[in-house]
Amino acid sequence: MLSLVIANLLNFKYVSNKIFRFSYFGFSVSLLLPLLLFMSRGSFVSGVIFYVFSLYYFRKYFFKNLKVLILLFIISSISFIVSLYNVSDIDFSFNWGNEPPPSVIETVEEVSKKKETRKAFLSLYIQDGRLMSKDNTTNWRLDIWQDVFEDLNNKNLIIYGYGHNEIIPVMTDPSAPGRLGRDGLNENVHNYFVNILARGGLFQFIAFFAFYISLLQISKRKFGNYGIFLFMIPILFNSTLDMSMEGVQYPVVYYIFLGFLISTEDKSKLINYED
Known part of the structure; x- marks a missing residue:
């Protein structure tokens, strides 16, 4: 996920040929989205956020060059379908018969037998004053x-x-066994901001919040835009659903590239609104 975003931001920043720039963007993101979906849903959503944010930031160029936008959607659609076919077990063959595949019949019968009484929104619901989810991992x-x-x-x-x-x-609560994982080495709560709060309380949480606000202010003051959002939002969203920021390589690469963007944007703008 991080590599995908960084590669595309460097593409936006330094590739002058706009046809190649957006062709690579559409191809690379849509090619990896199906893989991210099966490996990590948080990374998948972050990838979608990056794709949508990129379209928004370059909207002025796309409005003036609709052919490029159409080309982007065509490339994205083709690469997404091809990638989805390769990483999934979905059967894309046409069934000209009247009977649906047995697997579909069995699935429908199984679902119809279940009595679901909980009302949920995006798999989330409230039970006994706590936020719950129908998805086991999310819950x-x-x-x-x-x-x-x-x-x-x-x-x-x-x-x-x-x-x-x-x-x-x-994480070591005996009333909720299994939180440390099968090998007993999982010490992470799988949320960057919850971990910040847990380790340093509100004092540390506010300090981190002020740090990110200051980065946005610096970006706005130096470059006149919030283009740095294009990098920060997808990565930070991904870290709220995973333990990525609790490792070593991920945060090191993230902060180094963040500093790189702030220090070099005046030489080669990440977002050129004059395109």
């Missing part, structure tokens, strides 16, 4: 995040957090 993460908030509040640690010298207590 597992929501349970951890809410336990972190409750535990911080109960121990009066909202301001300063747990610190950085121990595993976040809810």
Whole structure:
């Protein structure tokens, strides 16, 4: 996900041929989206956000060059379908018979037998005062995040957090086994901002928030736009659903490239509104 965004931002920044620039953008993003969907839904949504944001930021150019926009959609559609065919088990063959495939019949019968009484929006619903999800992975993460908030509040640690010298207590809660993973090495809550709050409390959370606000102000003051959003939003969204920022390579590459964008945009603008 991070590599995809960085490659395309360098493409936007340095490739002068606009046909090649947007052809590469449409091809690369749509080619990898199906793979991201099957590997990490958070990365998939982040990729979609990057695609939509890019269309928005270059909207003035696309309005003046509709042929390029049409070409972009054609390339994106073809590469997406080809990629989806290769990474999935979807049967694209035409069925000219009257009977649907047996797998479809079995699936419909299985679903029809289930009695669903919960009303959910995007798989989310409220139960016993807690936010839950029908998706097991999402529900597992929501349970951890809410336990972190409750535990911080109960121990009066909202301001300063747990610190950085121990595993976040809810990860070793005996009433919720399995949070450390099968190998017992998972110490992460799978959310960048929840982890910031848990480790350093509101003090650290506000400090990080002020840091990002200052970056946006610097970008606006130096370059007259918020083009840096195109990099920050997809990456930060992805980190709210995964443990990417708790590793080593991901945050190092993220912050180095963030500094690169801020220090070089005046030499070669990321977003050229005059295109």
